[in-house]
Amino acid sequence: MSATPATRRPNRLIGSTSPYLRQHAHQPVDWYPWGPEALQRAVREDRPILLSVGYSACHWCHVMAHESFEDPELARRMNDLFVCIKVDREERPDIDQVYQTACQILTGQGGWPLTVFLTPDLLPYYAGTYFPPRPRLGRPGFGQVLEACARAYRERREEVRQQAQRLARAVQEVLDPTAALAERRAGPDAGPGPTSQALVxxxxxxxxxxxxxxxxxxxxxxxxxxxxxxxxxxxxxxxxxxxxxxxxxxxxxxxxxxxxxxxxxxxxxxxxxxxxxxxxxxxxxxxxxxxxxxxxxxxxxxxxxxxxxxxxxxxxxxxxxxxxxxxxxxxxxxxDSPGPDGRPQEGYYYRWSPEQVREAVGDAALSEEVCRAFGIGPGAGDAFERRAPDGPPGWSEEALTVVGHVPGLPRPEFGRLRHALARMKAYRERSRRPPARxxxxxxxxxxxxxxxxxxxxxxxxxxxxxxxxxxxxxxxxxxxxxxxxxxxxxxxxxxxxxxxxxxxxxxxxxxxxxxxxxxxxxxxxxxxxxxxxxxxxxxxxxxxxxxxxxxxxxxxxxxxxxxxxxxxxxxxxxxxxxxxxxxxxxxxxxxxxxxxxxxxxxxxxxxxxxxxxxxxxxxxxxxxxxxxxxxVSVQAPRLEAVREALRRLLRLPHPALDVRWVPDPGEVRWQLCLGTRCLAPERDSTALLRWLEPQQGGAGERP
Structure with missing residues (x-):
């Protein structure tokens, strides 16, 4: 009989600062974090590495963890056949980038959870994303993948190494394109050099x-x-x-x-x-x-x-x-967030039925206005699993339960709905457990x-x-x-x-x-x-x-x-x-x-x-x-003398504006530079406004 998560001894991830790694600390897999201990063991025992990469908010990472990594039999095979390493892609994006590239080269696609099989010297020889625990919809079961990858390394070592070396070279060429870029830049088809005139x-x-x-x-x-x-x-x-x-x-x-x-x-x-x-x-x-x-x-x-x-x-x-x-x-x-039975459900925290809206808002007319504005209709409780069609969704008996305006319905008047949405927020916070952070x-x-x-x-x-x-x-x-x-x-x-x-x-x-x-x-x-x-x-x-x-x-x-x-x-x-x-x-x-x-x-x-x-x-x-x-550079004896004018300039919706105050005992001078050219200094900031307002003409650059 296997130990329950509450009684099972934690693995090496228990002391990690990464919440994602700690989520796997009570699994029966003998997980290592990425580091010398795991890598040295793989070399010492001449054992291939099973690298699993994910992140805390990843839904399918949680699915694979529950289906496979918490399964005692699958965990036993992982422990017997591989050195198992868990990586939080957000903590080590460089590791993820290398092996995600390998997965994309091998399979034509990538994503998370990322599952990669490596030689002890870190060369990838097989990769994929989510694997179901048993064969499903054309996907091999995770147990099959484990056995096949271990057997390939054990019985066809030289072939595996040669394939892994070729894949590693391809990964290196993708990740460091500087030589290829330099060659293309100097080639006969290089074309004109970079200029912002090409932005249009x-x-x-x-x-x-x-x-x-x-x-x-x-x-x-x-x-x-x-x-x-x-x-x-x-x-x-x-x-x-x-x-x-x-x-x-x-x-x-x-x-x-x-x-x-x-x-x-x-x-x-x-x-x-x-x-x-x-x-x-x-x-x-x-x-x-x-x-x-x-x-x-x-x-x-x-x-x-x-x-x-x-x-x-x-x-x-x-x-x-x-x-x-x-x-x-x-x-x-x-x-995911806990549903009524405590089990995680995708998006449960954010979904609404008409009854819940009425209970939260407390005003029948206002509740009806919320439901009408956001397309929450009868029968919506089961409609979430019906993903929105490719055409514009409309009001129907299968209206979506998330709160979002449906194209084709009257546009919400948020001023009128502000109090209703605030009550729904308070209701949600007191009646539901939020998603993990x-x-x-x-x-x-x-x-x-x-x-x-x-x-x-x-x-x-x-x-x-x-x-x-x-x-x-x-x-x-x-x-x-x-x-x-x-x-x-x-x-x-x-x-x-x-x-x-x-x-x-x-x-x-x-x-x-x-x-x-x-x-x-x-x-x-x-x-x-x-x-x-x-x-x-x-x-x-x-x-x-x-x-x-x-x-x-x-x-x-x-x-x-x-x-x-x-x-x-x-x-x-x-x-x-x-x-x-x-x-x-x-x-x-x-x-x-x-x-x-x-x-x-x-x-x-x-x-x-x-x-x-x-x-x-x-x-x-x-x-x-x-x-x-x-x-914009402004010369002034004191910052307070120009602070209000600076505030007005910065309120302009210019997408690329920087300013600098230069202390100077003389009179105030404003100067605007656009790239490598500067305009004549001005005594008043209002003279700069015409240069800082958006261009409203055709496709020609501002003067």
Whole structure:
């Protein structure tokens, strides 16, 4: 008889700081965390490695854990045949990136949970994602996979090694494309060099993938793609690109009204399973909310004032739900939450029946208005499993139970529904157990949250924007105190005893942006100085041949240190770094930083020209470096003398504006620089406004 989770001795994951790893600490699998103990055992015993990679908010990771890793027989076979290693992909994105690439090469697809079989010297020879415990729908059972992979290594050792070596070389070529990029850049088909004048064509290429009815890009599943939306915003602003502006605003509206956005408690879910933004995959990620907030703030300060409430609701969600007592920001919320029987159900916390709405709101007429506005109808209790069709969902007996506006219904009047939604939030909090939160703090995501808070404060979101400033400054203090180390520099996660994970390239890039955002709005010189220190650390630890490696030598990343130029849910590390250098060049009046940023763009240019959707972050960085960024310098004897004028300037919804106060005993002088050209100094800031207002003409650049 096997031990129950309550009586079974915990495995080696019990002492981990990662909530995801601790979720596996009471399983019968003899799990190791990634580290010397596991890797040395594999070599010593000449035993293959079973590597399992996932993250706390991953629904299918939980499914495979319950079905297979908690099964005593499957766990016995895992322990007998392999050295079993668990990795939290958010703690070690470099390990995940290497073996995720191997899985994609082998199978044509990737995802999580990621299951990879390695030789003792870490060469991958078989990989997949979710495996059911028994054969199902054409998928082999996990037990079959275990036996086949162990037998292949035992009986066909040389063949397995040769295949693994070929796969490892292919992985290395994908992860470090610098040689291939340099060759293409110098080849006869290189074409013209990078220039921001090509931005309009890039936006047009992105709009070819746009969903003109539902907003966003492509079909189901539908992700926010915040970096692509930010590129449309930039082109609309600078070049007056009407189609880019219209699609941006359509997408922001549809996401904000649909089930992607938690209408009751605020915050965006990760994606929807349908193209209409109706039925979410219910996990909530810190980075999605942090990246979307500035877009909603600027839209709310510009053509769509109604969208400012969405920014405020997302920021309030971040402060109320994701902020930790010490000022750090947690990573994510799970998709699953306990149902009435205590067992996890996907999205249970967010789903509503008409009866529950009436019980929560207490007013029959107001309850009916909520149900009518959000498409909650009779029979909705079983309708969640019926995913939204490809056409616009409408009012029916099978209305979805999530609270999101259904296209075709009268648009909700949120002013009228505000009290009803507040009562539903209170009802939900007292009657349901919330999803589990991953309390791990990741430096890059934490920095994105700081930037979002600064955007909310700068844009005057919510009733008390000053609290966003306080939270942003407290978040930066947390970063300085808990996420830096004297010998390792910036860290990826807070240190855990002797275990220290140095920062990755995106940690550095997003932290530099957060420091510069705080400098822009406070004019406290220390933030600029800290941004410079971080930039120099990154240059020393990560720069190579004009681009930035994802990891440093201290990470000992397997097989290869990647050079990442592709956007994922966040802008690519090289894109964020290039943009950060453009800002540093302006703030410091130092062309060294401009040259660093341009080197990144020049290296990536052959790929950027052909693959706009995957490199939107690099296109925005190119615009920052080539005239798209506005920099205001004001000379004044005292900051207080110009603070109100600076506040008015910063309230403009400009997508790339930085400012600097220069103490000077003379009279006040304002100067605006656009890229590498500066306008004549002015005595009054109002003279700059015509340059900082959005371009409203056709597709030509502003004068």
């Amino acid at each position: 064509a890039a936006a047009d290429a992105l709009l070819h993938q746009a969903d003109a009815e539902a907003g966003g890009f492509g079909g189901a599943p539908k992700f926010p793609h915040a970096t692509g939306l930010a590129l449309l915003e930039r082109v609309a602003w600078r070049f007056g690109h009407a189609a880019a502006r219209e699609h941006l605003l359509l997408t922001l509206e549809r996401m904000a009204l649909g089930g992607l956005f938690d209408q009751v408690g605020g915050g965006f879910h990760r994606y929807t399973v349908d193209r209409w933004w109706q039925v979410p995959h219910f996990e909530k990620m810190l980075y999605d909310n942090a990246l979307l907030v500035p877009l909603y703030v600027r839209a709310g300060r510009g053509p769509r004032p109604d969208l400012l409430r969405v920014a405020a609701a997302a920021l309030d969600f971040m402060l109320e739900t994701m902020r930790l007592p010490d000022g750090g920001f947690a990573c994510s919320l799970d998709a 991953d309390d791990k703090v990741l430096t890059g995501w934490h920095a994105l949250a700081i930037s979002a808070l600064v955007a909310g404060w700068q844009g005057g979101a919510g009733g008390e924007p000053e609290r966003y400033r306080q939270a942003a400054e407290a978040g930066w203090a947390f970063l300085c105190e808990r996420l830096q180390d004297g010998s390792h520099g910036l860290l990826h996660v807070p240190p855990d005893g002797e275990r220290v994970v140095p920062a990755f390239a995106d940690d550095y890039a997003f932290a530099i942006h957060a420091a510069l955002d705080l400098f822009r709005c406070t004019q406290e010189r220390r933030y600029l100085e800290e941004a410079v220190q971080l930039a120099e650390q990154a240059e020393h630890r990560l720069a190579r041949e004009g681009v930035y490696l994802t990891s440093s030598e201290a990470h000992a990343s397997p097989l290869a240190r990647a050079v990442d130029i592709w956007d994922q849910a966040t802008p690519s590390p090289n894109a964020a770094m290039a943009s950060a250098h453009a800002r540093l060049a302006a703030c410091l009046d130092d062309p060294t930083y401009l040259e660093r940023g341009l080197r990144v763009i020049e290296m990536a240019w052959p790929v950027m020209r052909q693959h706009v959707s995957g490199t939107a972050g690099l296109w925005r960085a190119l615009d920052d470096l080539d005239g798209g960024m506005a920099f």
